[in-house]
Amino acid sequence: MAYEWIFNALGMSEACSRDSGPLMSLTALRKEEPSLWDLPFPSLDTLNAACAAVPRTRDFTAALQDGFLYIRPALRSVLDPLTQPLSWMLDGALTLFVEMPWWILVPLLILASKLLSHSYKVASIVAVSFLFLLFVDYYEYAIQTLSIIFVCTVLCVAFGVPLGIAMSRSDRFQNAMIPVLDMLQTLPTFVYLIPLIFLFNITEPKLYGLAIILYAIVPVVRLTNLGIRLVDRDVMEAVTAFGLTDRQKLFRVQIPLALPNIMAGVNQTIMMSLAMVVIASLVSAPGLGTLVLDGINNLRLGVGFLAGFGIVLIAIMLDRVSKAALARIDKSNKT
Amino acid sequence: MALGDIKISVQNLFKIYGPNPGSVQDQLFDGIDKNAFMQETGHVLALNNINVDMREGQITVVMGLSGSGKSTLIRHLNRLIEPTSGQVFLDGEDVLAMDEAALRDLRRRSMSMVFQKFALLPHRTVLANTILAPEARGENGQAAEDEARKWLARVGLEGMEDSYPSQLSGGMQQRVGLARALTSNADVMLMDEAFSALDPLIRTSMQDLLLELQRDLHKTIIFITHDLDEALKLADHLVVLKDGYIVQQGDPQDILLRPAARYIEEFIQDINRARVLKVKSIMTPATSKRGCIDVIQGHETLETIINTHQGRVDGVFAVSDPDDPAKIIGKVKMEDIYRALVRPQMQHD
Ligand SMILES: Nc1ncnc2c1ncn2[C@@H]1O[C@H](COP(=O)(O)OP(=O)(O)OP(=O)(O)O)[C@@H](O)[C@H]1O
Ligand SMILES: [Mg+2]
Numbered sequence: 001m002a003y004e005w006i007f008n009a010l011g012m013s014e015a016c017s018r019d020s021g022p023l024m025s026l027t028a029l030r031k032e033e034p035s036l037w038d039l040p041f042p043s044l045d046t047l048n049a050a051c052a053a054v055p056r057t058r059d060f061t062a063a064l065q066d067g068f069l070y071i072r073p074a075l076r077s078v079l080d081p082l083t084q085p086l087s088w089m090l091d092g093a094l095t096l097f098v099e100m101p102w103w104i105l106v107p108l109l110i111l112a113s114k115l116l117s118h119s120y121k122v123a124s125i126v127a128v129s130f131l132f133l134l135f136v137d138y139y140e141y142a143i144q145t146l147s148i149i150f151v152c153t154v155l156c157v158a159f160g161v162p163l164g165i166a167m168s169r170s171d172r173f174q175n176a177m178i179p180v181l182d183m184l185q186t187l188p189t190f191v192y193l194i195p196l197i198f199l200f201n202i203t204e205p206k207l208y209g210l211a212i213i214l215y216a217i218v219p220v221v222r223l224t225n226l227g228i229r230l231v232d233r234d235v236m237e238a239v240t241a242f243g244l245t246d247r248q249k250l251f252r253v254q255i256p257l258a259l260p261n262i263m264a265g266v267n268q269t270i271m272m273s274l275a276m277v278v279i280a281s282l283v284s285a286p287g288l289g290t291l292v293l294d295g296i297n298n299l300r301l302g303v304g305f306l307a308g309f310g311i312v313l314i315a316i317m318l319d320r321v322s323k324a325a326l327a328r329i330d331k332s333n334k335t
Numbered sequence: 336m337a338l339g340d341i342k343i344s345v346q347n348l349f350k351i352y353g354p355n356p357g358s359v360q361d362q363l364f365d366g367i368d369k370n371a372f373m374q375e376t377g378h379v380l381a382l383n384n385i386n387v388d389m390r391e392g393q394i395t396v397v398m399g400l401s402g403s404g405k406s407t408l409i410r411h412l413n414r415l416i417e418p419t420s421g422q423v424f425l426d427g428e429d430v431l432a433m434d435e436a437a438l439r440d441l442r443r444r445s446m447s448m449v450f451q452k453f454a455l456l457p458h459r460t461v462l463a464n465t466i467l468a469p470e471a472r473g474e475n476g477q478a479a480e481d482e483a484r485k486w487l488a489r490v491g492l493e494g495m496e497d498s499y500p501s502q503l504s505g506g507m508q509q510r511v512g513l514a515r516a517l518t519s520n521a522d523v524m525l526m527d528e529a530f531s532a533l534d535p536l537i538r539t540s541m542q543d544l545l546l547e548l549q550r551d552l553h554k555t556i557i558f559i560t561h562d563l564d565e566a567l568k569l570a571d572h573l574v575v576l577k578d579g580y581i582v583q584q585g586d587p588q589d590i591l592l593r594p595a596a597r598y599i600e601e602f603i604q605d606i607n608r609a610r611v612l613k614v615k616s617i618m619t620p621a622t623s624k625r626g627c628i629d630v631i632q633g634h635e636t637l638e639t640i641i642n643t644h645q646g647r648v649d650g651v652f653a654v655s656d657p658d659d660p661a662k663i664i665g666k667v668k669m670e671d672i673y674r675a676l677v678r679p680q681m682q683h684d
Contacts, residue, residue, distance in 0.1 A: 238454035241413055242519065243443030243471045252470075256458045 016051035090205035117324030145287030164224025208280035219268035227261025338392035348385040348421030353378030392553040399576030447516035451528040462496040468519030506537035588616035597683040609638040618665030624653035
């Protein structure tokens with residue numbers, strides 16, 4: 001065995017031979033000295049073969065799990081009540097929008113898109129999309145998806161904008177937050193779900209709500225911070241020279257001037273919520289994602305395709321409406 | 336307070352920029368120069384022992400080349416920049432001892448500011464920009480709006496109230512900047528290279544506008560410029576700054592006639608002395624006009640006299656008080672006038 005000599009040299013063979021693990025590596029069974037070509041990397045499993053006292057990788061992962069399970073009750077007792085309102089909001093929005101008759105909700109949504117975008121073209125895209133979804137009976141799924149996105153986006157803005165403002169005011173806080181935001185943005189979306197599944201009940205809406213918010217909040221935080229930092233220094237100096245308080249500066253100068261950037265962040269946040277709400281169907285998020293999942297699990301190609309197309313329609317609607325609103329703000333800021 | 340009293344007093348002011356100004360402060364000594372200080376400590380000595388009194392109702396012009404510390408100095412007056420050491424008094428009150436609330440009040444009520452790059456709020460209309468100072472004070476009513484409209488009209492922007500800054504030319508934007516400062520109704524107006532970004536013609540008209548306003552308003556104006564002609568046109572009191580220290584300060588006419596350093600002599604080489612020097616500055620005191628061929632007003636420039644008495648090379652003129660034409664305050668010979676036009680020899684090295 002390749003690395004036994006290390007433990008012998010350290011005089012630890014005693015400690016090692018305490019109990020030999022139930023599994024032996026192949027080379028150990030054949031009692032051959034491995035050639036240099038076959039020399040394995042001294043990984044946990046290899047070292048375990050040489051010395052049974054070294055934990056194997058699966059002992060290590062099991063320990064991680066045990067550790068997590070150990071702190072779980074404490075974490076839960078804090079996080080559960082804190083996040084409970086999220087479940088209520090998601091449930092409430094889902095019930096409200098799904099229960100509302102289509103002939104009220106769809107015109108309302110078309111009207112809202114017209115008011116936000118000031119564009120008949122965008123409003124008609126929304127109208128046609130909904131007529132299609134109604135026609136193929138995916139309307140209810142689409143509304144579920146939209147409800148979840150709505151709640152999550154509102155919360156992302158409610159928490160993300162103040163966070164971004166705080167970052168813009170303190171370089172130290174910014175430097176502390178950037179790695180966190182980088183991590184949230186680069187973690188593969190599936191990885192979010194793992195700790196959350198352990199932490200919460202899989203049937204609770206807040207499970208997918210949190211996954212979506214954690215993933216989608218990043219752009220609105222980043223762009224709020226950036227937008228405020230980009231406000232002209234001369235303008236900030238001028239309003240200081242005229243005696244505005246920090247609060248007056250924030251609400252009358254910094255936020256209005258950062259608004260185009262903040263809105264660009266909101267647009268990205270919406271699109272990322274949509275991406276995540278589809279994946280979150282794995283953890284019982286209702287909506288079009290469940291149809292995609294059904295298509296994958298049961299090899300129902302047609303269902304998967306049609307649901308995918310529905311998601312594309314929703315993406316187009318959300319993008320067009322939010323971009324048109326952004327363009328409007330941009331324009332009024334420049335003239 | 337009466338006109339001419341000391342409104343703002345700057346005393347022993349030092350400003351050091353760098354990583355640790357406090358630690359190198361004790362390496363300052365009388366007469367140290369900016370470059371030497373940089374080499375020894377790695378810190379920028381932006382202001383080096385500044386002492387200036389700025390008088391009520393006067394325009395104090397601070398002139399210097401780029402990097403001489405003008406912006407740094409003017410920003411100490413309303414404490415946009417904190418000094419390394421020294422004192423600033425407004426109406427005898429220590430500005431540096433003020434807490435945050437008192438300082439904010441000073442900025443809202445006692446000092447307004449006009450900026451080189453205008454620094455208007457791009458998302459607000461001209462009117463909403465102008466109303467900034469009353470707004471900061473919490474006065475949002477009709478009275479504040481009327482005040483803003485009044486000053487906008489006064490600087491020639493009537494009818495532009497609902498435009499946005501980006502729709503205006505540079506000159507008009509700075510008129511908004513001026514109206515914004517005037518609307519605050521502060522006694523003191525700080526102007527940091529307020530006209531430097533404008534075309535020469537517009538610049539001249541802005542200078543004229545400022546002088547015209549000043550005749551009525553008698554504000555205490557601190558005006559920063561790197562342009563000698565502008566400084567001479569506007570200044571009641573001229574402060575010449577170089578590398579953070581004051582080379583010479585005083586009546587601009589006096590500085591022209593009696594430059595105290597080589598630096599000033601070089602600076603005034605190329606100006607048009609006939610257009611800048613006033614009769615009053617070169618006359619000898621006298622009380623009667625006996626033997627004089629004509630009476631001229633004290634604030635006339637030499638150019639005007641030469642123009643109106645074309646060809647004359649001799650004769651004595653009586654000089655009258657600019658504020659009271661009947662009162663004789665001195666007399667001047669034509670040959671003195673011509674002599675004053677000649678650039679003085681460099682006295683300093
Ligand atoms: N924040 C700062 N940090 C370090 N050095 C500074 C800072 N601000 C100004 N300085 C330095 O202080 C000196 C004076 O600068 P200041 O801006 O007051 O000059 P100025 O006379 O206004 O020049 P300009 O005509 O270019 O506006 C310069 O040498 C400049 O480099
Ligand atoms: Mg400057």
